[in-house]
Amino acid sequence: MMQHIATQGPSASPIFGNGERANRLKSTKFGGRLVNDYWDNLFSAREQGKMVVWYNGTYIPPFFHAHDLAWVHGEAWSAYLAAKHGEIPAQKAGEQWGYDRELCSYARTHIGQALIDLQKLNDGTLGIAPDDPRAETMRKLPAPDMIINAYPYCSSGQQWDDITYRLFGKKVPMFTISIPLLWGGRTDAGYLRGDEWNERSRYVADQLMAMTRFIEEHSGRKYDFDRLSEVMSYVKRAAELRLEAMDLCTTTPSPASFFDWIVSIAPVNFLPGDQNLVTYFEGVKAEIQQRIASGEGAVKDEKYRLFFDGMMNWNKVGWLADKFAAVNACVVAGRYTHMSFWQEPQLIDLKDPVLGMAQNYLICPNNHGAPIMIGEIEKICEKFNVNGMVMHASRTCRGMTNSQFLIADSAKRNGRQALFFEGDVADESFYKDELLNTRLEAMIESMDAQRRAA
Secondary structure (H helix, E strand, C coil), rough: HHHHHHHHHCCCCCCCCCCCCCCCCCHHHHHHHHHHHHHHHHCCCCCCCCEEEEECCCCHHHHCCCCCCCCCEHHHHHHHHHHHHHHHHHHHHHHCCCCCCCHHHHHHHHHHHHHHHHHHHHHHHCCCCCCCHHHHHHHHCCCCCCEEEEEEECCCHHHHHHHHHHHCCCCCCEEEEEEECCCCCCCCCCCCCCCHHHHHHHHHHHHHHHHHHHHHHHHHCCCHHHHHHHHHHHHHHHHHHHHHHHHHHCCCCCCCCCHHHCCCCCHHCCCCCCCCHHHHHHHHHHHHHHHHHHCCCCCCCCCCCCCEEEEHHHHHHHHHHHHHHHCCEEEEEHHHHHHCCCCHHHCCCCCCHHHHHHHHHCCCCCEEHHHHHHHHHHHHHHHCCCCCEEEEECCCHHHHCCCCHHHHHHHHCCCEEEEECCCCCCCHCCCCCCHHHHHHHHHHHHHHHHHCCC
8 A cells, every 4th residue: 555655646846955856666666556456356355255354453464365355454545545635534534523633543544434434425424426536435445344453562453443343333253463562671581582572472373373263263264274374485585585675775875765665565564475575576676786786876976874763654755755865865774664564584484384473573663662672773773874863753653653752862872863753644734844844954964064073
């Protein structure tokens, strides 16, 4: 879905800087076709005789793919509506239902339009014409046969699904997976190690096994673990290629930027685990290798290398890519892109993949205590030779913003500049372009002064 948004970015560059635009990877366009195919297949799921699972949270679709189920990712559906410019009426509908604007904009959009307005549409009380393109889009989404929640760190996700369950009359079976925080308080705690890590890995794996029994019960078919291993073979290879390609971006100038990795999230987050996934990241890696050979960068005349912290402002992907390019700044890495989505594929044993899948779900960047998480961020900043950090304070995503002042303090202790700007995942009204312009300009001046003084 994120790929879909990126290809429909703003038609003009922001008026800021030297007018240069981001030199985006061409190979990511293949992802746009995969995303479109995914939605087309989903919209025809009933005609294909498939059952439909609605889920929120982490990247569990391989479990559905292996059982030949269709799946709807709540966050991706909200982003899809936003890409169709339907998020504002959806969010207003949510507010009229009583949901405050400070609540997760993914949830407000999903509940507001996909559920409340859909009912009004079916009742003929929504007040939009039957041939309105928005009505056509709303009608395409198949209703759920099952609801599954698998959220690390986020307290809103479970309540979001509970409301979904209620809006469907408490008749759709629901399963919730608890992915507990890794506090890191024990003396043996660390990244991928310690008793807490081992205990919680097994705890999540046991729940995933229970989820397969839930799927069996409500689909009437035995779960096929051999097929799960096959699906995960593609996912694992794609993850390896993605990480190899990311590592190539330690080169200066960086051949790809954070924004190229942002538009690559949909394939690793919710698309089917098949050969197309591997082909996509083979293409991305090959283009990056080609750029390195020719000295081509993601940003013309790269002078600054930045780290992006926080969830993406999905309605501003192209806009922000051009804004940083216009001041010769390449955002080379980010917490959301470089610490999530099958980040440790070597943990996945294809003969018995469930434990390794559980462990990858646990290491979501928000799911560690702050000292361990910040330590991992610092390693990335060192690896990519980062000069400064951009902290996107996403207004309605507390999970990504809770630790940002600690992260910024750590950056400054390590001689890196840091700026904050406010925005949101799916509510554009929280973004103020003038504030980011002013703060980015000030950070560039500070980095220049720092270099002159060195």
